[in-house]
Amino acid sequence: MKILVINAGSSSLKYQLIDTENNKMLAKGLCERVGSKDSYIKHGADKDERIFAQYMADHEEALAVVFDALCHSERSTIHSINEIDAIGHRIVHGGNYFDSSVLITPDVIKKIESLCTLAPLHNPPALKCINVCQSMAPDMPQVAVFDTSFFQSLPPSAYMYPLPYELCEKHQIRKYGAHGTSHRYIAQRCAALMEQPIEDLKIITCHLGNGCSISAVDHGIAVDTSMGFTPLDGLMMGTRCGAIDPAIIPFLEEAEDLTPPQINELMNKKSGLLGVSGISNDMRDVRKGAEEGNERAVLAYEMYAHSIRKYLGQYLVEMAGCDAIVLTAGVGENCDRMRRIVFAGLQPLGIILDQEKNRRDYHGKERFISRDDSPVKIIVIPTNEEFMIAQDTLSIVSDLKK
Numbered sequence: 001m002k003i004l005v006i007n008a009g010s011s012s013l014k015y016q017l018i019d020t021e022n023n024k025m026l027a028k029g030l031c032e033r034v035g036s037k038d039s040y041i042k043h044g045a046d047k048d049e050r051i052f053a054q055y056m057a058d059h060e061e062a063l064a065v066v067f068d069a070l071c072h073s074e075r076s077t078i079h080s081i082n083e084i085d086a087i088g089h090r091i092v093h094g095g096n097y098f099d100s101s102v103l104i105t106p107d108v109i110k111k112i113e114s115l116c117t118l119a120p121l122h123n124p125p126a127l128k129c130i131n132v133c134q135s136m137a138p139d140m141p142q143v144a145v146f147d148t149s150f151f152q153s154l155p156p157s158a159y160m161y162p163l164p165y166e167l168c169e170k171h172q173i174r175k176y177g178a179h180g181t182s183h184r185y186i187a188q189r190c191a192a193l194m195e196q197p198i199e200d201l202k203i204i205t206c207h208l209g210n211g212c213s214i215s216a217v218d219h220g221i222a223v224d225t226s227m228g229f230t231p232l233d234g235l236m237m238g239t240r241c242g243a244i245d246p247a248i249i250p251f252l253e254e255a256e257d258l259t260p261p262q263i264n265e266l267m268n269k270k271s272g273l274l275g276v277s278g279i280s281n282d283m284r285d286v287r288k289g290a291e292e293g294n295e296r297a298v299l300a301y302e303m304y305a306h307s308i309r310k311y312l313g314q315y316l317v318e319m320a321g322c323d324a325i326v327l328t329a330g331v332g333e334n335c336d337r338m339r340r341i342v343f344a345g346l347q348p349l350g351i352i353l354d355q356e357k358n359r360r361d362y363h364g365k366e367r368f369i370s371r372d373d374s375p376v377k378i379i380v381i382p383t384n385e386e387f388m389i390a391q392d393t394l395s396i397v398s399d400l401k402k
Contacts, residue, residue, distance in 0.1 A: 002026070002083060003393050004070075005386045006063075007090040008129045010121035011035055013062045017070060017077065017084070018390040025386075026077040027070060031062040043069040059128045067136065087133050087142045088393035090181065090385065091126050093119035094146030095172060101149065101392035103400070104130060104142040112144065118176070118230070141400060143393040150180030151215075151222050158224045175233075177225040179207045182383040183215045186326045189381045191220075193366060194324060202322040204315050207383065208308065208338075209329030210238035210281060216315035216322075224318055226311050232268055236307040238281035241271035276300035283331045283338070304331075305341040312342070316349065322376060325351065328383040339369065343378065350375035 001021065007014040013031040018024070029043035031054075039056045042049055056062040067081055078084065089104070095115045102108055109130060116123045133142060151159070159175040161168060168174060183205045190205075191198035198220040205215045212235040215225040226234030226243075236242045249263055258266070274281040277300035279289045286304075289297030316322055331338055336358050343353040352374035357367070362380075370378035 001085040001394055001397070002078065003390045003397075004084050004087045005090070005389045005393075006087060006126075006129050006133075007386070007389075008059055008122070008125040010125060013059060013066065013125075013129070015066055016386040016390075018386065020390055020394045023387065028386075029066065029069060031056055031065060034059060034062045041065055041069060059125045060132050063129060063132045063136075081137055081140075084137070084140065086393050086397045087137075087140060088389040089126055089130055089142060089144050090147070090389055091144045092122035092147045092178065093176065094144070094148045095176070096152070096174075098144070098146045098149050099152035101143055101145040101389075101396060103396050104144050108144055118172075141397050143389075143396050145181060145389045145392050147178050147180045148176045150184045151175070151177035151225050153221045154223060154225070161229070173229055175225070175228045176230075177213070177215070177222075178227040178231040179211070179213045179215075180222075180225075181385040181388045182207050182328060183213070183217070183222065183225070185383055185385060185388045186328050186381045187215075187217045187220070189366065190324050190326045190379055193368075193379060193381070194377065196323075201324065202319045204312060204319075204322050204325045206308065206312075206325065206327045206332055207329045208235075208327060208332035211240070212237045212242075212308075212329075212331075214308070214311040214315065216319050218319050224315060234307075235311060236276075236304050237272045238283075239269050239272045239274045241267045241275070242307060273300050273304060276303060283335055287335065287337060301338075302341070305338060308342050321350075324377040324379055326379045326381050328381050333364070333380055333382055339378075351378065352376075353378060 003018050003020055005016045005018060011034050013034060016028040017026040019026055029041060031041045033039040034056045035058060037055060040051055040053050042051045044050055054065055056065055071078055071080060091112055093115045095118065097111045112123055112127055130142060154175060161173060163173065186205050187203050188198060190203050191201055203217040205217055207213050211231060213225060213227045214235065216223050232240050234242050252258055253263055272281060273283065273286050277286045277289060277297045279285050279297055286297050286300050290301045339358055343351055352371040354369055354371040357369045364382050366381050368377055368379055
């Protein structure tokens with residue numbers, strides 16, 4: 001079955017065409033800066049990629065460009081949209097409605113639409129893509145895969161906030177989490193690499209990049225996660241501040257004469273690594289600055305590591321230990337120095353990093369970086385959200401045919 005996976009961002013559109021019979025990626029691409037005169041599409045597979053300048057006014061035009069690239073470019077792997085069997089969409093926010101992936105129906109669309117205020121940068125463009133795909137291929141099944149559904153298993157003690165209960169109920173205020181598809185994938189791959197059922201394992205999954213989140217997965221069930229009502233909560237990130245004293249917000253509003261939208265932009269786009277270092281939101285730039293002796297870069301680097309260690313400790317206690325810690329995304333996969341700082345001194349907790357394995361560059365390969373005698377395994381696993389979306393889509397569409 002050929003499944004098209006669509007991941008719509010606020011100004012981007014990522015896609016992959018996957019053949020689920022052999023789990024082969026047939027084509028992939030990225031439409032970037034959608035809505036800008038500088039928009040472009042990068043299309044291809046593996047190393048055979050090309051970048052084309054192409055104006056795309058909105059996601060509707062971006063999808064038209066994607067289908068044209070898939071069917072009519074010199075590197076086309078299909079010749080008609082009708083060769084695609086189903087489409088899987090990444091949806092950032094599913095609220096309390098969805099604890100698993102679902103076939104897209106009018107009712108599902110209505111519920112995704114009602115959650116746009118909780119994910120204003122992602123749910124609206126995803127809805128637009130769903131509508132465009134329905135108009136272009138009305139008989140093709142489409143599936144919604146939610147970032148939040150993996151965390152619907154959190155117990156109330158973990159997802160509720162200590163605000164007046166009536167307000168939480170009225171406004172659907174709770175911890176929803178994010179990166180759920182990534183956490184689910186790396187937890188499953190961790191169990192496979194350890195050759196044990198996931199139901200027998202306690203795993204801490206760490207998605208560390210420009211956006212960061214850590215989750216506690218107890219015997220296959222997510223029991224806690226660092227991101228909260230929005231993806232702003234939790235760890236220090238590239239431009240997001242993560243968890244801070246909430247009293248700072250009204251203080252800054254008064255001290256700096258800032259409006260709520262300005263405060264929101266400050267916390268989401270001007271904080272984190274960028275705000276502390278003054279250099280960049282990219283860990284590679286901050287690391288370079290730290291190695292050159294820039295004091296603010298050193299501080300940002302150490303704060304980022306400190307926030308990771310805090311959540312590792314929290315979830316170790318919450319699950320009464322763990323069997324494995326998994327790292328993924330740009331920093332988790334590639335920054336050996338950050339991993340070394342994070343795991344320094346944790347030997348008494350049974351977490352022993354192998355310094356030589358940690359330094360090796362495996363070029364995107366899954367690998368153990370803990371010492372062989374470490375009771376807790378440390379594993380680097382490149383995430384593959386598109387694979388999970390394709391698998392969920394395959395499962396739901398296959399059930400339709402039974």
